[in-house]
Amino acid sequence: MEQEITDILKQSQLSITDNRLKILKLFQNNDKALSHADIEKLSGKHFDRVTIYRTLQTFVDKGIIHTIPTADNSIMYALCKEACSEGHHHDDHVHFLCDKCGTTYCLDNVNIPAVNIPKGFSAHQTNVLVNGVCKNCK
Ligand SMILES: [Zn+2]
């Protein structure tokens, strides 16, 4: 596990720092998307807000984690499982928000269907967020 995390950092040509290791580990240990506040809570006052923000931004830039927009404008972050690289994300899967427990999941095997947009528009990203009740709350 620890080895895997250092490998991810090495592959992304990031220096291995304590903060990066700890934050990345939180994503690996949680099979769900995390918000900035979740990370603050889970890390147990280890980091200040700025450190978390910077680290998350670096991970997004490097294609390690992707962002999930939510209805209340807070951003969730989740580990990339596809072959994402610096500046190139390929996380075209559907996200699921549970109305009961508030957990956001990556549905890695559910692809976003092709969306036909009108001529003259060019899409950069398509997000699909489905809400309902998750399997743990059923
Ligand atoms: Zn990605």
Ligand SMILES: [Zn+2]
């Ligand atoms: Zn749930």
Ligand SMILES: [Zn+2]
């Ligand atoms: Zn995702």
